[in-house]
Amino acid sequence: MPLFAYKGRDNQGALVQGTLESTDSSNVASQLSSLNITPIEIKPQTAKTMTKEVSLDFFEEKISTLDVMLFSRQMYTLLKAGIPIMNALNGLQASTQNKTFGLVIGNIRESLAGGRELSVALAQHPKVFSSFYISMVRVGESTGLLDSVFLRLFEHLEFERFMRDQIKAALRYPTFVVIAMAIAIVVVNLFVIPAFAKVFESFGAELPLMTRVLLGFSGFMQASWPYLLVAGIGAILMFRSYVATSIGKYNWDSFKLKTPIAGKIIHKATMARFARSFALASKSGVPITNGLKLVAQTADNDYVGSRIDQMREGVERGESILRTATNSGVFNPIVLQMIAVGEESGSLDDLMEEVADMYQRDVEYEIKTLGAQIEPILIVFLGVMVLILALGIFLPIWDLGSIALNKG
Structure with missing residues (x-):
């Protein structure tokens, strides 16, 4: 962007x-x-x-989520102990291992010394602190509960980091398998089948259809591999360029949620992130409409973020949260039931935390059983590959061997 x-x-x-x-x-x-x-x-x-x-x-050294997490936890500890915020920032700047983040903290101290609020000072570093983070700090300043807000932000960032790692773990295995299979197909077509092709030519006999198909495809790859390589690189660059646009990002995020196996894990992880963020905003005293607006920015999925924005628009029109959540089409019936109970009882933030815990447990279970879900698909795919190679390569050898034995 x-x-x-x-x-x-x-x-x-x-x-x-x-x-x-x-x-x-x-x-x-x-x-x-x-x-x-x-x-x-x-x-x-x-x-x-x-x-x-x-x-x-x-x-410069990059500022990671872990740096912001430690900053939030340390700010909570220092403010809870009654240490003035300027002294706390001074100590954090001196003790941080990340020099770049130390410069950011120093800039925040200078802004505070100039009479600005902490949230305004943080807003000068949008690449480090998200709008959600800054809004939570602003709420803490207005309510006098800045230390508690920093603790909640630490827990929120820890949860966000956990969910991202879980999604990466879920996608790592199938991605590796697909890449390995693609490499295997290329190696077989460029090196293995051409070796058999020379043997088949010496026979001078008519080859089965499957063998002719394999030889034709292998010959095509041998003759066209430079063009195929350039086309593959171009397709990757075009895809990345398309995903960088707003409509491309929206369509890609929507497609990811519909992919088999991995799609449901990504969906549950995104829902867990939404529920946890919404609970944090609600507990911190952020109005529902503002909270939904902030949460939509932290959804890490443009498709789900647009649905959350629709929820916010519905609430602004006077509709209930349950009705807007139902119309969004991204929540399952159990979650909708919990939202209904929370809205009626006034404990929506607590129930949203339970929703986040439920989705988190589901994600952990799905990732643990991911191998068992993918293995049948891989076995079938490998079986089909072996069958094609057996029919295409070994069948003509078997037939010619049988003819030679009969003649003998």
């Missing part, structure tokens, strides 16, 4: 500037509004500026 440089004013009238990654300037304006920042200027970053940032980022 393109980067946009922005300037704006916060609630106190202080100037705020930074960069945000978004599809267009209108989305940037919406994100700034959710952070209570009135945009003054929004413009795409020039190629010169972007090149400069890329060259700097190449040599």
Whole structure:
């Protein structure tokens, strides 16, 4: 996505500037509004500026989710102990192992020393702190529960990291198997079958249909492999370019949810992330509509995020959460029942945490049984490959051997 440089004013009238990654300037304006920042200027970053940032980022140490997690946990501990926030940030800056993150903390300290609020200081680093994170900190500042908010953010980031790792683990095995099979097919067609082709030519007899098909396909790959390689690389680049667009990302995220086996794991993980984020926002005192807007940005799936946005629009029209959740089409009946109970009893945040726990357990179970689910498919696929090779390569050898024996 393109980067946009922005300037704006916060609630106190202080100037705020930074960069945000978004599809267009209108989305940037919406994100700034959710952070209570009135945009003054929004413009795409020039190629010169972007090149400069890329060259700097190449040599700088990257800031990971783990760094932000540790920062949140340490801030909770220090603030809980009654240490002033400036002293806490000073200690964290001196003790952090990530030098780049240390510079970010130093910049936050300078902003606080200049009279800005912590949430505004964090908003100057959108690549490090998400809009959801900043909004939670703003809620903590307004309610006087900043230490508790940092603890919840730590737990939230830990959960997010866990779910991402689970999804990667779920996709790693089938991806590896598909790549291994593709390599095997290429090796067989480029090296194995051509060796048998020379033997078949010496026979001078008519070959079975399956053998002729294998030899023809192998010959095609031998003659066209440079073009096939270029076409494959071009297809990958075109796919990445398409997915980088908003509509491409939406369609790809929708397709991932419909893929066999892995799709249901991704769906459950996304639902767990939504439920946990919504529970955190609700417990922190964020209004439902604002909470849904923030959660849609953290869904990590544009298709599900659009459905959450539809829920927010329905709530703004006066519809119940249950009705909007039902119309979204992404929740199963059990979750809808829990939402209904939570809405009636006023304990929606607690029940959403239970929903997140339920989905998390389901994801863990699905990943543990992933091998057992994929093995039958792989066995069938390998069986078909072996059958084709046996019929195409060994059948003519067997036939010619039988003829030779009969003649003898």
